[in-house]
Amino acid sequence: MNWFQRLLKTARMEKELDVELRFHFEAQVADKINAGLTEAEARRATRLEFGGLEQIKQDCRESRGTLWLVSIVQDLRFGARILAKSPGFSVTAILVLALGIGVSTLAFSLYNIASLQSIPVRDPATVVRIERRSPANINPGVPYASIAYYRDNAKSLSAVMATMGVAPLVLNHDEQRVRATFVSSNYFSELGGTAATGRLFDAARDDAASAPVCVLSYRLWQRKFDSDPSIVGKAINLGGKPATVIGVASETFASLGSDSPDLWLPLLQHSYFVEGSKPLADPKFEGLIGMWGRLAPGVSRSSAEQELLSLTNQLRKIYPTVIWDHEYIVVSPGAHFFTFEGGPGRPPLLEIVGLLVFLILAIACANLGGLLMARGAGRQREIQLRFDLGARKLRVFRQLLTENLLLGLLGSLAALPLSYGVLRLVLLYSNAPAWMSALPDWRVFLFTSAMGFVAALLFGLLPTLQMVRQKKNRSLWHQFVVCAQVGASCVLLILAGLLVRATLHTMYSDPGFGYERVLSIDPGMNGHGFASAQAQAYLDQLQNRLRTVPGVTFVSIARTPPLVNTTVTTTSIDVAGRRIMIYPNWVSPEFFQTMQIPMLRGRSFRQGEKNAVILSESLARKRWPSEDPIGKQWEKSNNVVIGVVGNTRAMELNNTDATEMYYPPSADDFPEMSVLVRTAGDPNTLTPTIKAIAGSIDTGLYPTITPLTAGFRKNVSQAEQIAAIVSLLGGIAIFLAVVGLLGLVSYAVSQRTKEIAIRLALGADRIEIFTAVLHRFAWPVLFGLVAGVAITAGLSQVLRRALYGISGLDPISYMGAMAILIAILAAAVLLPIRRAFQLDIARTLHFE
């Protein structure tokens, strides 16, 4: 019999063992009778010789080598019975663990989906993203000329793909625009994509010379065309250009990168769809063309990087102005939805989320520790009894540990559906790609069970050790548990407070400019290859026409329209060793009236004025704290400060540190400019008129018209979401802290029931008893609060930019969080103590 048979055929083996030993016994008895003893004497003698039959059997069983597993199963069954016996404790412990583990599982699942799981494309391991870097530049895009060169010359890549996102396009003159991505013709075939209907791009058929075509995403097909299969072969209108729909990608097709476009267009036909642009012909084209590749069989990423680097050096000879100094190529795994990139200047998102999740788990674990300890007190008799019956310490310890592990396992099991449910909602709500599944994969299972294991082991170990050692004094561990959970709850509560306050601040405080009645019109000239003079003419004409519209009060242009902009430029200067962050903007003279930004000193620009700058009040004060800035030269340029305007939070609502400065637009800026229109009444009623005017000036352009209120709402809703998530975490933290403290104080009271009863019997003052019981909780709570405040203060410096207009040290948030925490802790403490005061003194004393 092998090990497994020995493990599984226990019943048969027991029977055989019994028969074997019985045979020996009977044979020995028979021999003794033969030797002349009576049967009774023979049996008695044999029994004496045999000694303990059960002990022999146990020794035989041990020789099977399966006993440890069998005893673990026994322990588990025993543990399950114990847990079932006190359902109140078990449910609380499992709930506490499930919340703690559930939050971390959810965070891990999201990370897993985004960064660990491969997107479902053919052979995802060899798909790579290719980016160019240099010590001075980081640019995710690669010029098309370089892409073509790499494609034709790199032997380490078996295929090269290119993608290019563009500003949303108008579909069939609809109000709502669609997101299109231009892709190389091998895109679908390389990724192994299939068509739900029709066909996908084909390198042989869809090139620059052939008829313009597009492939719809499954979602767009459902949403706009009611999944009508006859759409294939029909023409649709995209940004004013007709194109034939050749097919619909399957529902589960995963596009590269994190954008999931509504439709795909052939990159080779880019200049047809976006009139005037020439990203393929012009190596200096500044749009973002993403480069992707497939590694040739057996080629590693680093050897591909080396080959591409040598090709880059050859390219420099062909396009000396395009290739940077010391440019090198980074090849990274491409088949992931999102890659968290560290590095200076990027917010340490992973670390922050990791910390929050860790805090929740720590609170949950600390609670479990507290609960276990409180229960340990009640089980002292049981454990003493086991020792008295001859149980070994290690055996009891192992049994108790198994019980904890069972709790951890059940907690993990309960956490999985919790995290699954929330994740499903998150995916649904965030309109995630169809291939993303909330179902846990092996990584999530592994993570969750590891969390349960760690939680049970870390925080079950010490209380269990103390239970086995039968130590009465658990106060040090106690104090640590209290300290840890108060500290962690404190961090989460303060953060929640800061973020909620920041959201309120964004919504209800004055951003420094009037956004309610302003429309932004982005003509998108840059994408259409407008030259400077052409752009300026267009802008002049548009502004003049708009000024004649009744209800329009001011019209101006700006390179970065407030609130609706998707990219923001920042710069900085050093004043006396301190770095000042500045948002520059390029605006026309009437910008300040249009945006209702008060002119505090000096004057606005004159039409066509050069070499002048206008500063925001805070920038002027930081740069020249005690001097009049008007007439001063700005840094080492020939620009002179001509005016000072009010501070705004126009560029990023969440950055109160920032200051602004304004330049008049130079010739290069015109293709990038947007037009801002202030209206006397509701701006939305003018949208059709403005649209008609903008469209009539140049039929090739499809301007985006956005009310600034929409941008404002978007900003606020982002802040609200973050605040809601952190508040939820804070709520979980409070709940856990309450459960934990209730457990601990109940325990402390139960430990001293007799003492309290005696004191009460002797007529002691209740307040005195109260303080005596709670005395040892005071210091750890205080320590926890101090540690929590210190950690948060450190953290909030990192969070600064998320804190819309609130200082990271906002006293109201700190005081509020601490007040709430102390109030809740007090409530959690009072409940068990009240019960203690109501106890039946005579009975309690009698019982002991």
Place this chain on the structure above:
Amino acid sequence: MSTPSKFDLPQGTLDLLILRVVALGPIHGYAISQHIQMISKEALQIQQGSLYPALHRLENKNFLVAEWGSTETGREAKFYRLTAKGRTQLKAETESWERLTEVVAMILQHPLGEPS
């Protein structure tokens, strides 16, 4: 009428004795202990408490294999038999035992090693 064993068997020796006895042919536990007692002229008596755990250990190590059969008195008993692996083991252990006793005897019989 228990006669306590006259020797403390050195560690592992019991296994060797069992293997040796079982090598004679299929045999049950009681007969093994009787055999050892008989051959050693009552000098060795194997306790049940040591015999059966040792037998099971050897069986689990695949040195022995067991079959159920009937004795001459018609009772059902578990008969042990040596496996090929057990035979190799017996040979190896016998050799090492002989070597050990030789060495021990050599030292004990050496005139210089004699205690004064």
